[in-house]
Amino acid sequence: MKIDRKEVEHVARLARLELGEEEIEKFTHQLSATLEYMDKLNELDTTGIEPTSHILEFTNVFKEDQVKVGPWGHVTLSNAPAQEQSHYKVPKIIE
């Protein structure tokens, strides 16, 4: 599958990733080449084959609903880029 510049810009918006002019150009070319390679999978007929999302045969893991302190202690703001009054601080969302 070839993808064009417009699609690259659309995907970048979905990924919340700003791209420079040079990156858009480069990714248009590189992603097309990689996606074309991936089209190889269309050679395989997978009708009726169950998809594997995890390798293990999962059953739910249950545990008692108890309030405990996690291994990191209490939630910490120690790595927050910006904080105020024990809250994370972000740019204004609503004018």
Add this chain to the structure above:
Amino acid sequence: MELYQLTIHELQGLLRKKSVSSEEVTKALLQRIEQVENKIHAYITLTPEAAIEQARAADRLLAKGDHLPPLLGIPLAIKDVLCTKGIKTTCASRVLANYIPPYDAAVIGRLRDNGAIFLGKTNMDEFAMGSSTENSAFGVTHNPWNPEYVPGGSSGGSAAAVAADECMAALGSDTGGSIRQPASHCGIVGLKPTYGRVSRFGLVAYASSLDQIGPMTKDVTDTAILLNIIAGKDPFDSTCVDLPVPDYTQALVPEVKGLRIGVPREYFIEGIDPEVEDKIRQALKIYEDLGATCLEVSLPHTPYALATYYIIATAEASSNLARYDGVKYGYRTPKAQGLLDMYQKTRKEGFGPEVKRRIMLGTYTLSAGYYEAYYRKAQQVRTLFRQDFKDAFEKCDVLVTPTSPTPAFKIGEKIEDPLQMYLSDIFTISINLGGIPAISLPCGLSKDNLPIGFQILGMPFAEETVLRTAYAYEQHSGLGRLRPML
């Protein structure tokens, strides 16, 4: 023999006999690091003061004597993708350049509880995405066998540190070959355990259905020793399986009589370096001489592994890396105008090119209209891979393959061509798709004096068989430990 050249099991003996102290060994390693690090650059962060303090504490316990934990006083290196409480954990990314985890990964806690000493955090491809350790925001790691060559990746720093005797052993992580391929390129032993054998709690996620942590060591015995400590159920990782952990060192019996070794024909194809093929064939000959039977088997879907892997891994990555938005931790752009702009600029400035490429690819294949064609299709093909392995293991006990189609390549050789770079993982990624265990161990040197490794694959949770097969080769090959001249 220098102290820094010791293996874990050798040092265990010396410490218990009190012929050497942990402080002496730790200082010898720190000195070694000082000597060679400017050529290798295996580490992102070094913690010498803490290491010496831990060594002194270990020596005090050793003096007291009884009930000594197995790793007491043993200095290790840790890939910088594993959270270490109070010690910077960067994932070789600008986004996490100043991140200090408030907790230990499950495996780190276990190593600590068992007396291990931490020398520092090793370099890697950013977020474990890459095959050469060139995608690090903090500089390239050089192969100790030849500084013009890559150490492999993504656990290239750990592999180089072990090969250059800058630690006794290390931990790495493996999503598509990131333990085994650098182990092979640096001439050391590296094991990717079965998916679910080792807790991933505190491992910064790349592709959660494929990631697994494992040992990178100077020999097979050390791999068994470390696996004993890190394997087993953990309440903080629901994908970590509640199966008993055997004493893996008991599996180290140098006999393979009657063992059925499958040799998948799809792994000996055009493009494989003749020197690599030759060394693997020689290894198979040694097994036959020891009484094992080698038989050709087929893993028919192998040619589809790379496409399947890069769809699944990048899709999971694009979702896992959504958390780096500049809000709770990590880098935040100083230039933001509004919230959306903050997300977009933070990620633009924080991520390197390969990470961006994979986020883009994964976002694309998960986006409306393409999900069925790519992600779901790849998951269906993944089922075919599991079936391939199931069928093969009906005829044999282990599979033997090359680890990488070539020895290490030159720095800069593949960095501009992502597909070529991805192809260097061609023999390792199927194993992650199948979730099975595999070890890489050295089987010789190329004409250019670069290590060549081979891989032993086992059934799910058959780490004991894999280790025994590896140990038998190590004991009978006559290679000894391969050590680069530095």
